[in-house]
Amino acid sequence: MAKTIDVYxxxxxxxxxxxxxxxxxEVFDPSIFPEPNRxxxxxxxxxxxxxxxxxxxxxxxxxxYVLSGIMPTGDKLHFGSKLVVEQISYFxxxxxxxxxxVADLEAMASRGVTLEQAKQRALDFHIPAYIALGLDPKKTxxxxxxxxxxxxxxxxxxAKKITLNEFKGIYGSADPGRILSAVTQVxxxxxxxxxxxxxxxxxxxxxxxxxxxxxxxxxxxxxxxxLFPISSIYHKFTPSLDGxxxxxxxxxxxxxxxxxxxxxxxKKIKRALTGGRDTVDEQKKLGGxxxxxxxxxxxxxxxxxxxxxxxxxYTQCKKGILxxxxxxxxxxxxxxxxxEDFVKKIEKARKIVPKLNFVRF
Amino acid sequence: MAKTIDVYxxxxxxxxxxxxxxxxxEVFDPSIFPEPNRxxxxxxxxxxxxxxxxxxxxxxxxxxYVLSGIMPTGDKLHFGSKLVVEQISYFxxxxxxxxxxVADLEAMASRGVTLEQAKQRALDFHIPAYIALGLDPKKTxxxxxxxxxxxxxxxxxxAKKITLNEFKGIYGSADPGRILSAVTQVxxxxxxxxxxxxxxxxxxxxxxxxxxxxxxxxxxxxxxxxLFPISSIYHKFTPSLDGxxxxxxxxxxxxxxxxxxxxxxxKKIKRALTGGRDTVDEQKKLGGxxxxxxxxxxxxxxxxxxxxxxxxxYTQCKKGILxxxxxxxxxxxxxxxxxEDFVKKIEKARKIVPKLNFVRF
Numbered sequence: 028m029a030k031t032i033d034v035y036x037x038x039x040x041x042x043x044x045x046x047x048x049x050x051x052x053e054v055f056d057p058s059i060f061p062e063p064n065r066x067x068x069x070x071x072x073x074x075x076x077x078x079x080x081x082x083x084x085x086x087x088x089x090x091x092y093v094l095s096g097i098m099p100t101g102d103k104l105h106f107g108s109k110l111v112v113e114q115i116s117y118f119x120x121x122x123x124x125x126x127x128x129v130a131d132l133e134a135m136a137s138r139g140v141t142l143e144q145a146k147q148r149a150l151d152f153h154i155p156a157y158i159a160l161g162l163d164p165k166k167t168x169x170x171x172x173x174x175x176x177x178x179x180x181x182x183x184x185x186a187k188k189i190t191l192n193e194f195k196g197i198y199g200s201a202d203p204g205r206i207l208s209a210v211t212q213v214x215x216x217x218x219x220x221x222x223x224x225x226x227x228x229x230x231x232x233x234x235x236x237x238x239x240x241x242x243x244x245x246x247x248x249x250x251x252x253x254l255f256p257i258s259s260i261y262h263k264f265t266p267s268l269d270g271x272x273x274x275x276x277x278x279x280x281x282x283x284x285x286x287x288x289x290x291x292x293x294k295k296i297k298r299a300l301t302g303g304r305d306t307v308d309e310q311k312k313l314g315g316x317x318x319x320x321x322x323x324x325x326x327x328x329x330x331x332x333x334x335x336x337x338x339x340x341y342t343q344c345k346k347g348i349l350x351x352x353x354x355x356x357x358x359x360x361x362x363x364x365x366x367e368d369f370v371k372k373i374e375k376a377r378k379i380v381p382k383l384n385f386v387r388f
Numbered sequence: 389m390a391k392t393i394d395v396y397x398x399x400x401x402x403x404x405x406x407x408x409x410x411x412x413x414e415v416f417d418p419s420i421f422p423e424p425n426r427x428x429x430x431x432x433x434x435x436x437x438x439x440x441x442x443x444x445x446x447x448x449x450x451x452x453y454v455l456s457g458i459m460p461t462g463d464k465l466h467f468g469s470k471l472v473v474e475q476i477s478y479f480x481x482x483x484x485x486x487x488x489x490v491a492d493l494e495a496m497a498s499r500g501v502t503l504e505q506a507k508q509r510a511l512d513f514h515i516p517a518y519i520a521l522g523l524d525p526k527k528t529x530x531x532x533x534x535x536x537x538x539x540x541x542x543x544x545x546x547a548k549k550i551t552l553n554e555f556k557g558i559y560g561s562a563d564p565g566r567i568l569s570a571v572t573q574v575x576x577x578x579x580x581x582x583x584x585x586x587x588x589x590x591x592x593x594x595x596x597x598x599x600x601x602x603x604x605x606x607x608x609x610x611x612x613x614x615l616f617p618i619s620s621i622y623h624k625f626t627p628s629l630d631g632x633x634x635x636x637x638x639x640x641x642x643x644x645x646x647x648x649x650x651x652x653x654x655k656k657i658k659r660a661l662t663g664g665r666d667t668v669d670e671q672k673k674l675g676g677x678x679x680x681x682x683x684x685x686x687x688x689x690x691x692x693x694x695x696x697x698x699x700x701x702y703t704q705c706k707k708g709i710l711x712x713x714x715x716x717x718x719x720x721x722x723x724x725x726x727x728e729d730f731v732k733k734i735e736k737a738r739k740i741v742p743k744l745n746f747v748r749f
Contacts, residue, residue, distance in 0.1 A: 137548065
């Protein structure tokens, strides 16, 4: 029987290698893609499904798409969204047609947010934030689920292809709102293929794999549509500053939001778990343990774009030259710069939003 | 706990009085409505929910609506649809705005029919047949679910208001396609109130009561929308020609479809269960038992519009003057006339269809 990941809850994936085995994923090999990005190079991207078909599209300059959804609740992103946008941006640069949908119907069906609230939040914050994080709006097709008749029609069509028990097997639970959300997501994932028959890839955190499996199962069952199976590519969670595997709003003191006030960020960084020794003397003698350090994790996954800069931090820490105090001061500076830059880019991107083309019914 | 009626299966309601008690329905009193139609007068309409609010609308000439859905599968109606149309027609004549929707999304989600097939069938047959049965197309708003954005949005919104267990409690089962169908139906029932705040009534067979209950439950939960609870009015099943409580396609030899070839109809009528005695002599002496006669049921529910004609058949049977043989000959003639007339009216109505106005997204 397939294992269940709770996509709506907070269950953690303790061992990525085990996840790959349990869920039958492909191990991600960065050499299959040209010019792998930071997170591909550094093993933050660790697995996928159907990656070869996408690699072939890039290699042979054949059409393919990359797609992701915005859940327009709240007015913050998390670091996971940043990784998604960086992946979209990578595939855009390598020939993908990008689709960004606003999951307003899902927000209504599973979170009780009105369509109007969802629309306002997406236009005011989420879409500008995605652009700020590197999405190329000129090469992106945007739509609201509530305005995309084809997606809704696919959702109704696909509902017939899944039983309640399968649904429970995949998701663990099956509330009506969640069922509607899930079939609509499958509609989203497939929708670009109605426009043009081509493969597509979805970059996600591993906790989203149930949606991918559902989509792949449904696609197998609608043979007459001749759809390509959905490819997917998985990145690791951003660890919590206290060392647990996933940053989560449920522990706000260990979670940095995007954007977040720089003073608040600095306070959190100063309290973060590091790989320091018991005493300064000991650390100067033995060196630190960057593998255990949440600051280093942030650098590795997000903040230090240049591999040489990352290596330098690693080496100086190992040698006992860079101590935790200084490291945290540096991290606060870098995070401050990152946040200020991010907020400025959001402001700038807001001005582009009215010029974007949204697909409509 | 609420009892379950299987809306998708063939479970029969043996005792209408018991249904009224078990489901907490109002007993229908024909005197609350002006000029009650044939089936109201004759007790074929037997129960309802929220009938007074509709009676008041008629009395005070306040706006209200009557709504029904067409499930565009197959190319025949059954006698139940005929009763629904007659009820719609009644309320139209008494001031109701009528809404007829084509449940094409439901047909796709729960029957696997494509939207294109559903559309073609509805335009070619179901809508003309409804007009042939008495629907006034000039006073009717038609729409396809797949083309009505507001209905779809309501469906997603309402999904959040129902748990899976409630759904199972109402329907007995909860396949994803059926869940989508049910929340979409609730969207349909409520949709006219987005256009204009007014009460509405749905004429249905008692097997459709779960949908009504679901709609009423959901409406109670979306207080901020200030919706009127849905009223409903129930008619009896058309009995099978073999005497069982509901005519069903699963027993084709006892089921007359609309339309059906007149030769086939005559053959079925000749085999129908009647209230005749063991011998002709006995029947001439004791009289027949029209209460047990399926021909008389057809007359009572459908074919003899004039109460005086019905009385005459009843009395002559009771007196042993009208015997079963002659009765069946008369019935064949009347049914032949009815079917020929119906088919002609469908042909005529087909010409109107292209001129109808459909609500679109």
